Amino acid sequence: MASLKQTQELFMAYILSDKSTDNAQDDKCSAFTSLITAKSDEDGQTRLGIYASAYRLRLIETIETDHEMLGIYLGDELFDKMAQEYINAHPSSYRSLRHFCDALPPFLQDDAFFSQYPILSHIAAFERRLLNAFDAEEQSRASFSELEQLAPEHWPESRFRFHSSVQIFKCQSNAVESWQALKNQQTPPQPDYSIACAWLLWRGEERLTEFISLTEYQLVLLEGFLQGQSLAQQCELMLNYFDEEQAPTKVLQAIRAWFEMGIIRAIA
């Protein structure tokens, strides 16, 4: 008689084995088959197969749902290759399928085959960011009038706290443009690895996930504020991009836009 623990270990080993490639499958199958009631070998295989198939189908469905545009970009055959290999490499250790694909971007980046096409990892990483923005914690949002009400002498030392959904996505490809093309049911452009891109993602007050591209100075400005730099420090930083007259204006324009987008939750 097998202990409960042994039974569960053998059952899980069977479920996890890749029936198409795992040479040890026969051993795993016979070890567990010996524990179950079946009219015949075929009957036992069928009963076990229901669980093994359900495991893979459920995970494939999760990848499809979380990475819909990546799936379209790959096409059925390559998507299936990616899904099967990712499932083999990353058995789910999460209680929620929401996180099952967290390791997909590094998997695509490191895998011998898929790493030939870096844009795949970039698209996957962008889709993870969208999901993170989707279910980040809800927080109140500050308005520009709160900044206006501050006494002028307090402005230089002002710092901003951002909404938890705010994320910056950077990549060295046109992954987001490709994602957008697929979303609009258009043919994506050829991969282009010549330009560094940066994007701001957030969830707006209407609970819609949004994103915009960032220019170099916008990226530097936003990253500085996210790191806790003050208004005065960021105005000074902008002198690397603009003259003394333009710099504070550009900073103020950006901040006003962020308030309107609802990504600032507090002035500190």
Add this chain to the structure above:
Amino acid sequence: MTETALTQDFLGFGLGLRTNHFDHVLNTRPDIDWFEVLSENYMVAGGKPRYYLESIAEQYPIVMHGVSMSIGSTDPLDMEYLTALKKLANDVQPKWISDHICWTSIHDVNSHDLLPLPYTEETINHVAERVRTVQDFLGRRILLENVSSYLSYKDSTMDEWTFLNAVAEQADCLVLLDINNIYVSARNHHFDPVTYLNKIEPKRVQQFHLAGHSDYGDYVIDTHDHDVPDSVWDLYGTALERFGAVSTMIERDGNIPEFSGLEQELNIARDIAIKTLPGLQTHLDGLNKNSNRNVFDGKS
């Protein structure tokens, strides 16, 4: 746990709250007695899921249903999960919390499936001990639901219903009977589903699930993606005769229809219950949707 009345009030007829019905429910406030939510879907910090849940919970009684407690696993209980579950319960104030009598993970690998347990004394003791720990931690009794299964173990020494009764009694927990799962397992393991119902201890049955399945002849797969078939409706009528008025819901997990389609199915459930249980109609007419309901057991 104190030994007061075991089961809670009859909530009436509910539906599983699904993402694609969020706006409909919030905007039209349909005449549904209560909603069941999948706990894991709302164990996130915020965003749309939590917004809709909290808005809908202000208007309807809510019960929480989980799939990840893995109460039968030989891994240690996942206290991080239980902490998140308790926090969600504090936020949502559900009428009750349920999960499944099964295991889902071992050595921190999750099958994301409701895997069957061998029906032995060892398993009863193991599961009951863990249920007691969970109940102490949550500060309330939980409900355990029977799962559909496609295999049985040579080591099992008793029937599923004997096992379920024993765990519930030893752990002092409640039971959620999924009528469809009983039907599915009965077909797959060649037992009489009515016998199953007749052997279950009524005093601990607090909720029914109704659902559909995929019938492949030799095997029936619990897909929860079809309308409730006649075979399950028939079994539901039998369950009502044995257990009286039990809070009933339609559980649809895939191929989810328009909300009106689920309402129609729920009306069928209500009609069967009214025909089966004298006095239920009068009780339902008197239900005040915004107040706690009175107990109606349908057997008096």
